[in-house]
Each structure stands twice: as structure tokens, then as C-alpha cells.
Amino acid sequence: MSKITVVGAGFVxxxxxxxxxxxxxxxxxxxxxxxxxxxxxxxxxxxSACIEGFESTVTGTNDPADYKDSDIVIITSGLARxxxxxxxxxxxxNAEIVGGVAENVKKYAPNAxxxxxxxxxxxxxxxxxxxxxxxxxxxxxxxxxxxSARFRAFIAMELxxxxxxxxxxxxxxxxxxxVPLSRYTTVNGISIEAxxxxxxxxxxxxxxxxxxxxxxxLLQKGSAYYAPSASAVQMAQSILRDEKRVLxxxxxxxxxxxxxxxxxxxxxxxxxxxxxxxxxxxLTADELKSLQASAAHVADSVAKLNL
Ligand SMILES: NC(=O)c1ccc[n+]([C@@H]2O[C@H](COP(=O)([O-])OP(=O)(O)OC[C@H]3O[C@@H](n4cnc5c(N)ncnc54)[C@H](O)[C@@H]3O)[C@@H](O)[C@H]2O)c1
Numbered sequence: 001m002s003k004i005t006v007v008g009a010g011f012v013x014x015x016x017x018x019x020x021x022x023x024x025x026x027x028x029x030x031x032x033x034x035x036x037x038x039x040x041x042x043x044x045x046x047x048s049a050c051i052e053g054f055e056s057t058v059t060g061t062n063d064p065a066d067y068k069d070s071d072i073v074i075i076t077s078g079l080a081r082x083x084x085x086x087x088x089x090x091x092x093x094n095a096e097i098v099g100g101v102a103e104n105v106k107k108y109a110p111n112a113x114x115x116x117x118x119x120x121x122x123x124x125x126x127x128x129x130x131x132x133x134x135x136x137x138x139x140x141x142x143x144x145x146x147x148s149a150r151f152r153a154f155i156a157m158e159l160x161x162x163x164x165x166x167x168x169x170x171x172x173x174x175x176x177x178x179v180p181l182s183r184y185t186t187v188n189g190i191s192i193e194a195x196x197x198x199x200x201x202x203x204x205x206x207x208x209x210x211x212x213x214x215x216x217x218l219l220q221k222g223s224a225y226y227a228p229s230a231s232a233v234q235m236a237q238s239i240l241r242d243e244k245r246v247l248x249x250x251x252x253x254x255x256x257x258x259x260x261x262x263x264x265x266x267x268x269x270x271x272x273x274x275x276x277x278x279x280x281x282x283l284t285a286d287e288l289k290s291l292q293a294s295a296a297h298v299a300d301s302v303a304k305l306n307l
Pocket of ligand 1: 009011031033034076080090094097118121142223224
């Protein structure tokens with residue numbers, strides 16, 4: 001069995017642990033700083049194994065030494081947004097938390113592939129890459145899978161078609177300036193531009209950009225976690241099973257799209273080595289401009305951390 005460590009046993013982390021176990025993707029270690037909490041949640045999940053029929057073990061811990069020999073570490077520790085907060089508002093506090101976690105990952109799980117979930121996502125991913133010093137293909141962030149899933153869901157609901165028939169690409173940073181690409185969005189191969197009027201697509205793209213805030217406002221406390229955990233687990237599965245899924249991921253760009261030496265959401269091939277290739281799509285001048293503007297916003301936030 002592979003070993004997967006989930007750091008942060010809050011809403012996203014605990015739900016990710018449950019999904020990983022139920023899919024038998026590996027033995028799961030769930031770590032949090034709150035005494036007893038990850039142990040309690042892990043025990044609860046283990047007691048569901050005979051009902052759900054999974055073989056994965058789930059172990060709760062407060063000790064980062066238990067990251068040892070992890071194949072994958074998913075980092076979800078940190079504060080979540082409250083109503084009225086942007087993801088950027090979390091920057092300094094989460095940098096402290098995630099920076100400390102990254103040092104422990106480097107120490108205890110030097111061969112792991114790391115999937116960052118904590119916000120602000122692209123900046124936290126850059127921070128983890130810097131603190132661990134891991135090769136860039138082994139450090140990535142989860143945002144594009146979630147943002148694309150939101151766009152896909154809104155399109156499926158609008159058209160009254162099966163969710164799984166809608167494919168979408170949302171690129172850029174995980175912020176208000178993310179870039180939903182309608183030209184690369186299809187319903188079983190049919191461009192949505194042939195199925196929906198321009199204004200409707202623009203409205204759905206806008207709802208996608210505000211998809212996280214819409215949920216934060218409804219919940220009134222905390223932020224989304226069902227779709228975020230599913231997104232992180234889909235990435236982990238593609239790596240663990242070497243599926244080579246083509247997914248939008250916050251990945252290190254080395255000149256693709258005119259973006260150099262920074263993390264931002266782009267389509268990649270995800271396999272056993274981590275990010276195995278960044279796919280350079282043919283973008284229109286407007287699409288490219290939006291993606292580069294989004295990347296510039298990420299670069300500004302990274303600069304605030306003086307990495
Ligand atoms: N990338 C995305 O698309 C996306 C989507 C949803 C949430 N998020 C982010 O994920 C993070 C977690 O969200 P949540 O809803 O699970 O929050 P949460 O508050 O429910 O859970 C966070 C957990 O992290 C723990 N923690 C804090 N410091 C720690 C440390 N040093 N080591 C281990 N654990 C520590 C806390 O005790 C808490 O249990 C937030 O930053 C949120 O903004 C990102």
C-alpha cells in the first residue's frame with residue numbers, strides 16, 4: 001500500500017482522508033496540531049471500513065515524524081476564509097503555518113510528492129517548493145481541478161446534461177482573476193460556444209470565479225470542502241496510479257505562456273513522477289493576456305513573502 005499523509009484534519013483534510021481510504025488509494029496518516037482530534041476522526045473512519053469495505057488504514061497523529069516514508073503529502077493546514085475575506089487575506093498567517101509544515105515534510109518525507117491545498121493557493125505552493133527544495137515536478141497546488149469542476153457543474157445545470165459529459169479548463173491563479181477558457185470547454189466534444197449564447201457563458205464563468213465566495217457566504221462559517229477534497233484526491237489518484245490524467249494544476253512554469261519561474265494554474269500531465277509535462281495550449285491574445293495578468297497577481301503576492 002502507498003502511504004498518504006494529509007496535514008490538517010479540518011474540513012478539507014478529514015474529507016480528503018475519508019475519500020482516499022474509501023477509494024483504497026493507500027494507508028492514510030491524518031495530522032493536526034489539535035490534540036486528540038485527528039486520532040478521533042481517524043478512529044471514526046476506521047470504524048466505517050467494514051461497512052464501506054475498504055482496506056486502507058487511517059491513523060490520526062499530532063506528530064509530524066509520522067509523515068515518514070509518505071509517497072504523497074497533501075497540505076490542508078491553515079485558516080479558511082470567512083465571509084468578506086479574500087484568499088489573499090490569509091497570506092501571512094497561512095505562510096507561517098504552511099512554511100512550518102513544509103520544513104517537516106522535507107525532514108520526514110524527503111521523497112514525497114506534495115499537493116498543496118491551503119490558500120492563497122499559488123503562493124503557498126511556491127512557499128512549499130522553496131522550503132522543501134524538492135524538484136519542482138514534486139510540488140504542485142490544487143485549484144484548477146476545483147475551479148474547472150465548478151464551471152463544469154454550472155454548465156451541466158444550465159444545459160440539463162450529465163455532469164460527467166462536461167469538460168472544462170480553468171487556468172491561472174486561484175483568485176478572482178482565474179481564467180475559465182470557454183474555447184476549451186466542451187460537452188462530450190461539442191464546444192459550449194455552439195450550445196450557449198456568449199452572455200450566458202460569460203455569466204457562468206463569472207459565477208465560477210466567485211464560486212468559492214458563494215459557498216463561504218452560504219455557510220457563514222468556513223469554506224467549501226466536498227469538491228476541494230475530491231479535487232485533491234483526483235490529483236493524488238492520478239499520481240499514485242500513474243494515470244497520466246490531463247488536469248489543470250498549479251505547476252512550475254519555465255516560459256510556457258510567457259510565464260517564467262513561477263507557479264500558476266496550467267494544464268499538465270499528472271503521473272507517477274508528479275507533474276510530468278506542462279501542456280502549452282494555443283491561446284488567443286485575449287486569453288493569454290488574462291492568464292498573464294493572473295500570473296502577475298500571483299507573482300506580486302509571492303513577492304510579499306520575500307522567499
Ligand atoms: N485550493 C483550494 O481550492 C481550496 C479549497 C478549499 C479550501 N482551501 C484552503 O484549505 C485550507 C483548509 O481549509 P479547511 O476548510 O479544511 O479549514 P479548517 O479550519 O477546517 O482546517 C484547517 C486545519 O488545519 C489545522 N492546522 C493548523 N496549523 C497546523 C499545523 N501546523 N499542522 C497541522 N495542522 C494544522 C487546524 O487545526 C485545522 O484543523 C484553508 O487554507 C482553505 O482556504 C483551499
